[in-house]
Amino acid sequence: MSTLHTVNKSPYERNAMTSCLGHVSAGDLVLLIEDGVLAARKGGSFAQALNAAKGACKIYVLAPDLAARGIGAGDVLEGVETVDYGGFVDLAASATRVCAWL
């Protein structure tokens, strides 16, 4: 009965991710895509917010969008799982509903 939340905006520019993390329920999945992946880089100021959210839900980040932006696998926050497009589909299929944060 979980929700897959997708976030496609940079947290440095918009509040989409902050708002998303404020509306998740325990057991939900959060997938960062497009500019949303910028939040997942180590050392960024949203690391804390993502770490705090990890307790209640699982955080994923889309690999091709990371690669496109020059963020290597080693630069991704601990505990954030990297998925490819197939993994994106699996997440959507496993969730009861999808909620996009634009």
Place this chain on the structure above:
Amino acid sequence: MSDGQTKKKFFYLNRKAPYGTIYALESLEVVLIGAAFEQEVSLGFIDDGVFQLMNNQDAAGTGMKGFSKIYRALGDYEVRKLYVEKESLETRGLSVDDLMPITYEDEDEDYAEKPSIVVVDKAEMAKLIADQDVIMSF
């Protein structure tokens, strides 16, 4: 599609102010078209989305089509729940009194006019999201 079993809960999540982008108007149009399918429809307004419901909107000077009055027609289309987030209002210095009055007619109570706007806090909004079958974001 009128029996209860096939009805799904549709939730339209609105997070952007009107006029600056096309999202708010597009959302309304989808809601109106979707209303023909007789599903259980409700709307959520969080972040700048709460500005969509401001009272006394007048777009005439912008050259754009004003569409705020359309929200007041939603009751006719059996869209009777407009959930507005308390924290989003407060952050913007707003209260429910700054929003336009929106009502629906309850046919079970001799067409009594009832308010469609329901103010909920963030935790209640999260529960609403977790309770839907389909969520459309704008």
Place this chain on the structure above:
Amino acid sequence: MSGYQVNGGVVEHDEEGYLTDIGQWTKDVADIIAKAENIDMTDEHWEVVNFLRDYYDEYQIAPAVRILVKEMTKKYGKEKGDQKALYALFPYGPAKQACKIAGLPKPTGCV
């Protein structure tokens, strides 16, 4: 862009016959549009057209047919708020055809 000839002037309409500028609507314009639609305007026709214009004035949209039926029933009773009766007045659809005569845009969701 083509138009309706009304009292020596031209009132523009789109390719489907809906007025380009809702502000140019008059009762004379309505009669001309009705003629183009092969409709002889009676009091019953005017009731629907006026209802649509009032609704649009209040809500900035033209109602879908089922809303029109429901609201006409509330205002004028079951006999007028009847889908068949409305289609008898406006054979190509009360929302579509009556909206056109009322000078309103095509209703949302109407294809």
